[in-house]
Every structure is written in C-alpha cells, then in structure tokens.
Amino acid sequence: MTKRTIVAGFVGLAAAALALAAAGADWSDDAEWADSYPESRAICRDVRDRTVPAADRPTAAEAAQLKGCDSEALYYGIGRPADPVAARKCAILELEGTAASDAGYFAGRTILATVYANGVGAGRDTRLAIRLACQDEDSAPAEVDGRVRDLAGSSPPESFHWCDHVTSGRMMGVCAAHFARIDGAKREAEIATLTAAWSPPERKAFAALRTAADAFIAARAENEVDMSGTMRAALSLGEEERQRDAFKALLTELEAGKAPSGGLAPADAELNRVYRQVMNAGEDTRLDWGTVAPDDIRATQRIWLRYRDAWLAFAKVKYPQVSPDALAARLTQERTAMLRGFLEEAS
Incomplete structure (x- = not known):
C-alpha cells in the first residue's frame, strides 16, 4: 500500500x-x-x-x-x-x-x-x-x-x-481535500487564462512540463511528508497545494516578464552541500522525520531533477529571453529550501 x-x-x-x-x-x-x-x-x-x-x-x-x-x-x-x-x-x-x-x-x-x-x-x-x-x-x-x-x-x-x-486528524484530512478542491479549481482557471493565447508548440511544451510537475509534486507529498500521525492526509495535501501554488507563481512571474536572476553554479553547490548533509544525517536526526527515509528523499530528488529539466525545456520554447542558468538557479534554490527543512526539524 x-x-x-x-x-x-x-x-x-x-x-x-x-x-x-x-x-x-x-x-x-x-x-x-x-x-x-x-x-x-x-x-x-x-x-x-x-x-x-x-x-x-x-x-x-x-x-x-x-x-x-x-x-x-x-x-x-x-x-x-x-x-x-x-x-x-x-x-x-x-x-x-x-x-x-x-x-x-x-x-x-x-x-x-x-x-x-x-x-x-x-x-x-x-x-x-x-x-x-x-x-x-x-x-x-x-x-x-x-x-x-x-x-x-x-x-x-x-x-x-x-x-x-474540526478536532480530529481524520477530519482535518477531509477538510484539507475539500479546500484543496476549491483552490485547485481556481488555480486551474487562472492557469487557463494565462495560457489561453499560447501557440500549439507552446502548449505542447507546457503539457510536458505539467506531466513532470505532477510527478514531482506527488513524490514530494508522498515521500517527504511524515505519514505517521492522524494528520497525515492534511499534511500531505497541504504540501501538495504549496508546491502547486509555487508552480503557478513562477509561471505567473515569467508570463509577466519578471525573469529570475542569479547564477546556477553557486545554487547547485549549495544544493549539493545540503543534500549530502541530509543523506548523511545521523539516526537521531532522522528520528525527527517520522516515516520519511533517505531513500524516499533520494527518489524524490531524481524526480525533481527531471522536473527542473522540464522547466528549462519549456522556457526555451515559451520564454527564450529568460536565462536558463537563472531559471535553473531559482528552481534549485527552492529545492534546497525543501531539503534544508529536514535539517532544521532536528535543530
């Protein structure tokens, strides 16, 4: 299961x-x-x-x-x-x-x-x-x-x-699903408005990005959220909603001409440093992660790399003026913050 x-x-x-x-x-x-x-x-x-x-x-x-x-x-x-x-x-x-x-x-x-x-x-x-x-x-x-x-x-x-x-973790999950359904419909309507005038090639590239995004968001919500308590459904759905909001926020910025800035090399170096810390965390630190195991994080990281690549492939079609390095740096910084959260939970 x-x-x-x-x-x-x-x-x-x-x-x-x-x-x-x-x-x-x-x-x-x-x-x-x-x-x-x-x-x-x-x-x-x-x-x-x-x-x-x-x-x-x-x-x-x-x-x-x-x-x-x-x-x-x-x-x-x-x-x-x-x-x-x-x-x-x-x-x-x-x-x-x-x-x-x-x-x-x-x-x-x-x-x-x-x-x-x-x-x-x-x-x-x-x-x-x-x-x-x-x-x-x-x-x-x-x-x-x-x-x-x-x-x-x-x-x-x-x-x-x-x-x-609501007083029970079970009903928190039920209500989280209810509000996620409402917010999700609004978010999809906003994305539909943003993409309404796009060309067929742009739509095709975006569809590939959405597939990669869905895979990463599901992996993040399933693999990197502690599922041990009665609030597990609410917490997992909440993380999924945060990632979908972040996806839409970046799309909205790019569509408005707000290009990210920054270099990929330092962002990648920091990501690798934090990732190594997480992978090498001791048992005492991992106890704070609940059901999340290093293998879960490793699997999610691989899916995230494909997600980042999908963003770059899409932007090459839709936003050729945007620096691939700067966009990759932005996405990398966001992922680093997620991984850093595992270390902060134990501090």
Missing part, C-alpha cells in the same frame, strides 16, 4: 455512509456517549421531527437531469458557476443514494445541512440543519457537539461551514 493510497483512504468516504437518515442514526441515541455532551444531545432530541420539505425535493424530471451530480461542486462553484438550488436538490439525491454519483464526504447530508444553515439554496431552517448534523456518524464526538451547539446558537446567515469545528 502506497502513501498515496493511505491518503486517499483517509480522505475518501463511501457514498453508502451518507444514507444514515433511513437507518435512523442520531447523535442523541449514541449509547457510547450516553453520559457525555448533554447539551448537544438534548438539542438533537428536540429536532427529531424535522424533515426536508416536500417542496424542496427535486421533481422526477429534475432528478433525471441531476443524475451523476456533484453537490459540492454545485454549492461551492468548483469548476463551474455556483448553483445552490441545484446543489440542494442534488444533495437530497445523494443522501438517498439515488444520484448515481461517486459522492464523497462533502455531499448529501453535509451539503444539505450547509444549505439550510446558511439559507443559501433554500429557506434558512436551522432546526433542519441541526437535525442533519445530528445524524452525522463520521465526525468525532467533539466535532458533532460543536457543530450542533453552533447551529443552535445565534450564528448569522451564510456563516456556517462544516469544517469550522
């Missing part, structure tokens, strides 16, 4: 877990916590009568049109304009298991509770939002408790977010 598989398993939740309403799951009935969180459990008992209004349900024709829908994308406008009304109807179908989509955690009950809590996509109904939150069996007890008490309080409209009460 690879580290990427571990992250995916940590973040991905089966669609079947969404159909809890039919099973009658309720926070106030959880025998394991019968003597804990009395306030939120009492609130949940008080809203047992709340159900989704018939008028809010999709018609048969709408259900057919929404087959395979994605309520998360519809509500938050991920890769498309936001449509909270369609998100509400889609979430109902997902909750009932009839959407015929591969729904993850941010679907069904989660989105539907958000719709009614915020009054966006349906009339505001905090009691119904609470009822839906009370039926969540995937969150940690403290998360359910905080969510229910917040909804029962005086929070203003459009202020509720499911991730506002």
